Amino acid sequence: MxxxxxxxEINKPELANALHQANKELSTRFDFKGTDARVESNEQSLTVFADNEFQVKQAVDVLCLKLAARGIDLACLEYRPIEEIGGGKARQILLLRExxxxxxxxxxxxxxxxxxxxxxxxxxxxxxxxxxxxxxxxxxxxxxxxxxxxxxxxxxxxxxx
Missing domain, CATH: 3.30.70.860 (Alpha-Beta Plaits)
Structure with missing residues (x-):
């Protein structure tokens, strides 16, 4: 029958490639020079770090562009609110829904x-x-x-x- x-499902190799590309772009972009903007991943979430809330939003936009270019549907992301962490830094957690x-x-x-x-x-x-x-x-x-x-x-x- x-x-x-x-x-x-999320294509894990494509996700890893998109994260690598996003981190590479964040390290070379002029508006992120001298900042600690980066995207880290673990099994069920992505964490975007930057110096302030505006830069976190910009870094999330870069990440979303890279994910879409790699064929990963953005509907699999669940956005958590942006949090202020110590030392004048901010972060946002994006949960991966599978x-x-x-x-x-x-x-x-x-x-x-x-x-x-x-x-x-x-x-x-x-x-x-x-x-x-x-x-x-x-x-x-x-x-x-x-x-x-x-x-x-x-x-x-x-x-x-």
Whole structure:
């Protein structure tokens, strides 16, 4: 029986490349000369450091341009407020949203069922599995999910006949 998975993932190598490019641009830009503007990453978030709130906003703009150029959807970022840290410095934390949480999964399952297509949808951890007898029904679900606003970027993997 044909099936596919609906997932929300971030391409980690492209993310690393975008961070490297953003840091390189921040170190060479004239308006950031002599500052400690940089972007650091850990497993679930990105942290933008700069000397003041304005420079943090500028650094986030540079980062967003680099992410978009590398094909990473900016909807996967959750922006936290800019914080003042000691020594006249500021930072902003950007959370990376990956996976389909259970609330969003239930919402997507309901929307798919409302389309009256002959498919079955199951939540499997942080992804959805959609199965059906006809390939055309599965393609209709993909088309529907592409135009639906899920709030996070969705990818479609493991299409099997």
């Amino acid at each position: 044909p099936s596919f998975d609906v997932v929300s 996976g389909i949480n259970s609330d969003l999964g239930r919402k997507l399952v309901k929307q798919i069922k409302d389309q009256k297509l002959k498919v079955q949808t199951a939540i499997q951890g942080d992804q959805l599995r959609v199965t059906g007898k006809k390939r055309d029904d599965l393609q209709a679900v993909i088309a529907f999910l592409k135009q639906a606003d899920a709030g996070i970027p969705l990818q479609f993997n493991n299409f099997r006949d």
